[in-house]
Amino acid sequence: MSRRRVSNPLALAVLSCLNERPMHPYEINTTLRSRGKEQSIKLNYGSLYAVVESLQKHGLITTLETNREGRRPERTIYAITQDGVEEFEDWLAELLSTPTREFTSLEAGLSLMAGLPPDEVVRLLDERSDALRLELRSLEAAGEFGEEMGLPEIFVVESHYRHAMLAAELAFVVDLAQRIRSSELGGTKVWRRMHELIAQGTSFEEILADPVGHLGEEARILASQQPRP
Amino acid sequence: MSRRRVSNPLALAVLSCLNERPMHPYEINTTLRSRGKEQSIKLNYGSLYAVVESLQKHGLITTLETNREGRRPERTIYAITQDGVEEFEDWLAELLSTPTREFTSLEAGLSLMAGLPPDEVVRLLDERSDALRLELRSLEAAGEFGEEMGLPEIFVVESHYRHAMLAAELAFVVDLAQRIRSSELGGTKVWRRMHELIAQGTSFEEILADPVGHLGEEARILASQQPRP
DNA sequence: ACCCGAATACTCCATTTCGAGTAATCCAAT
DNA sequence: ATTGGATTACTCGAAATGGAGTATTCGGGT
Numbered sequence: 413m414s415r416r417r418v419s420n421p422l423a424l425a426v427l428s429c430l431n432e433r434p435m436h437p438y439e440i441n442t443t444l445r446s447r448g449k450e451q452s453i454k455l456n457y458g459s460l461y462a463v464v465e466s467l468q469k470h471g472l473i474t475t476l477e478t479n480r481e482g483r484r485p486e487r488t489i490y491a492i493t494q495d496g497v498e499e500f501e502d503w504l505a506e507l508l509s510t511p512t513r514e515f516t517s518l519e520a521g522l523s524l525m526a527g528l529p530p531d532e533v534v535r536l537l538d539e540r541s542d543a544l545r546l547e548l549r550s551l552e553a554a555g556e557f558g559e560e561m562g563l564p565e566i567f568v569v570e571s572h573y574r575h576a577m578l579a580a581e582l583a584f585v586v587d588l589a590q591r592i593r594s595s596e597l598g599g600t601k602v603w604r605r606m607h608e609l610i611a612q613g614t615s616f617e618e619i620l621a622d623p624v625g626h627l628g629e630e631a632r633i634l635a636s637q638q639p640r641p
Numbered sequence: 642m643s644r645r646r647v648s649n650p651l652a653l654a655v656l657s658c659l660n661e662r663p664m665h666p667y668e669i670n671t672t673l674r675s676r677g678k679e680q681s682i683k684l685n686y687g688s689l690y691a692v693v694e695s696l697q698k699h700g701l702i703t704t705l706e707t708n709r710e711g712r713r714p715e716r717t718i719y720a721i722t723q724d725g726v727e728e729f730e731d732w733l734a735e736l737l738s739t740p741t742r743e744f745t746s747l748e749a750g751l752s753l754m755a756g757l758p759p760d761e762v763v764r765l766l767d768e769r770s771d772a773l774r775l776e777l778r779s780l781e782a783a784g785e786f787g788e789e790m791g792l793p794e795i796f797v798v799e800s801h802y803r804h805a806m807l808a809a810e811l812a813f814v815v816d817l818a819q820r821i822r823s824s825e826l827g828g829t830k831v832w833r834r835m836h837e838l839i840a841q842g843t844s845f846e847e848i849l850a851d852p853v854g855h856l857g858e859e860a861r862i863l864a865s866q867q868p869r870p
Numbered sequence: 871a872c873c874c875g876a877a878t879a880c881t882c883c884a885t886t887t888c889g890a891g892t893a894a895t896c897c898a899a900t
Numbered sequence: 901a902t903t904g905g906a907t908t909a910c911t912c913g914a915a916a917t918g919g920a921g922t923a924t925t926c927g928g929g930t
Binding site: 431616 | 661745754794817831
């Protein structure tokens, strides 16, 4: 079981709203959206209502009243409990202080990239660089707009963070593409030769059955299932 | 519905294994672990078996044979299909070329950090910096070990990527902590004053009901639900 | 006075995910 | 010969997730 009674970060956002004042779920939804938090915390209806219910079941929030206007669906107003305030502060502290292993899609892609030919990987990484530059520029534009509106920096730190991460990713990707292009990246030559053989019709399985025979001495490392430190 | 028939990145890893040669699920599991891929792709039993079944249902892999030794559970050996090879290549290309919005826990934390007092946030960020430095050093040590073993760089790009991202996060966090400490970060003073009031027993709700009255002119922005660009 | 599109406020449920639990087998040391 | 710990190979169910679908009301134009 996870350390937290309710583990979806959306629950933290819910607690943060109710820490300001009591609200009904849909109001939590619009509050978070109007503050742009849905850029940083995944927010959809299914999760929101499930999370609210779960928070209540665990005593972190409590229903204050339910009212119904006309024949609209009833709205249940929730308030945070003392337990909820403590969970909120403790959880937020943990998020800020403790790095956790996150699985990004680029990391997954990089870890399997040997499955595509090097030249294509270079092309794909270049494509990614362009997309990243676009995203960076649109973040910068949004930031300037926020400044014009007099929005204090503290309300946009998360987008500054995203900017920093995207910039670092761009630098990494540009460098990697260059190092593959120039075959400076260790292993590139074996990699290239392997895909040339595949293009000529040799099967993957065949090559891996006798890597040194097909690819030369440098491919010795492929002969064993290379275990990792 | 998601673009991919099976959307868990683990499915890509499964396809990548079966692209080498037919295997049974548990062998896929050990192969991936021995190559350190479970550092980059979330891998647990429940998902593995579910994903394999789903891949088969969608015709991306096919069962080759099932055999049973003694009274052990039977092992089903799977092979990749032509459809599977295409899906593998297309999906991998997409992962490398197309950035996707990822929700990290630090980003969530930063977006809600105003809920804790500035001095505590600084302390928490310092704590994170220490943890990040530790992680960076252990990645570096593992990298050197890999080099000693003659492991070509191409098999560890994903950990170089992780290193680059962690380093960027560290730089961001160190800078942010410093900017809060010095109140250079826009909005820090209002933020600090607000938590002083709370410490004195004023309720959050009360302050937000009349921010300018409690916190001064700079808090005008809190008076409206600040919408975002 | 009426119509239409946007906004409000959810509900529903098929998948997916997680990881603890199970059960057999192998190996090595007592 | 036996015990016990690691390894092999999964099973299962509770919980989370995503997002399409539904029903009502409001507001602005004609």
